[in-house]
Amino acid sequence: MKNNIVQFKGKIGVLIEDHFDDTEFRRFNEFFPANGYEVEYLTHLWHQEQLTFKGNELKEQVTVTVEVNDIEPRDYKGIILIGAYAMDRLRYEANPKPGHPNTAPAVQFLRKAVKAMDDNQLIIGTICHSIWLFCAAPDILKGREVTCAHNVICDVENAGGIVMFEGEQTKIVHIDGGLVTGKHPDSIDEFLEIFLNELETIKSLELTPLNR
Numbered sequence: 016m017k018n019n020i021v022q023f024k025g026k027i028g029v030l031i032e033d034h035f036d037d038t039e040f041r042r043f044n045e046f047f048p049a050n051g052y053e054v055e056y057l058t059h060l061w062h063q064e065q066l067t068f069k070g071n072e073l074k075e076q077v078t079v080t081v082e083v084n085d086i087e088p089r090d091y092k093g094i095i096l097i098g099a100y101a102m103d104r105l106r107y108e109a110n111p112k113p114g115h116p117n118t119a120p121a122v123q124f125l126r127k128a129v130k131a132m133d134d135n136q137l138i139i140g141t142i143c144h145s146i147w148l149f150c151a152a153p154d155i156l157k158g159r160e161v162t163c164a165h166n167v168i169c170d171v172e173n174a175g176g177i178v179m180f181e182g183e184q185t186k187i188v189h190i191d192g193g194l195v196t197g198k199h200p201d202s203i204d205e206f207l208e209i210f211l212n213e214l215e216t217i218k219s220l221e222l223t224p225l226n227r
Contacts, residue, residue, distance in 0.1 A: 023051055024051035024052050024214075025091070027043070027047050027092060027095060028055050028057050028081075028088070029095045029097055030102070030121055030148070031058055031101050032105045034069075034099050035077075035100075036070065036099040036142070037070035037072040037075045039099075039142060040077070041075065042207060043095070050211055055081060055091070057081045057086065058082070059082065059105065059120040059121055065079060066078070071100070082120075083124040084124075088130075088131045089136055089137065091137055092137060092138070093139070093140065093210065094128045094137060094140070095141075095142075096125075096139075096148050097142070098142040098200055100144065101145070102147040105148060106147060116154065119151065122152050125152060126155055129155045132193040135217060136217075138210060138217060139193060139194050140194075140197070140210045141161070142203070143167075143200055144164055146196060147170065149174065150170045150171060151174075153174040158175060158176075159191050160191040161191065162185045162187070162196045162198050163198065165184075187202045188205055193213065193217070195210045195213055
């Protein structure tokens with residue numbers, strides 16, 4: 016009898032809020048467990064024990080209990096920012112100060128995640144509009160090559176990102192270091208395969224003995 020047990024390889028943290036992309040949500044929940052990764056949804060809970068969010072199409076919902084203030088990005092093999100309007104909600108800052116960087120909890124978490132990514136400790140992925148969370152922190156987006164939906168190109172460029180094109184369209188998927196960016200949920204399968212490949216590459220590097 017064939018053994019269908021998949022070896023556990025680690026956790027993928029997915030930042031989420033209301034009005035997330037239903038298609039991406041479904042595929043995350045199918046793809047990562049099938050490849051040995053647990054999906055854990057993360058958010059800012061606003062002092063609640065849990066919050067329930069619904070997707071744009073009102074077909075999917077998720078109850079989240081993990082507060083971004085209480086976790087470290089390095090606890091995860093990868094971090095994904097789910098698409099649609101969720102990241103716009105997560106970059107909301109309750110008490111902004113003139114001339115000060117955005118200090119929303121999810122933005123603070125993203126800054127730490129980018130530091131871990133740059134240290135080759137995890138992979139970060141964005142799809143479509145989810146790069147909006149990066150736009151709230153130009154200090155970590157400036158100079159990075161990314162792709163995104165056409166209607167947020169101006170947001171990305173104004174925050175210092177470099178939008179990559181293929182002809183007259185933004186690229187379907189682009190890799191810059193440990194940052195994997197996707198254009199649109201229509202290309203979710205291509206995005207996931209590339210993201211997984213980057214995860215496995217980091218894993219193989221961790222297992223390779225240092226040359227002395």
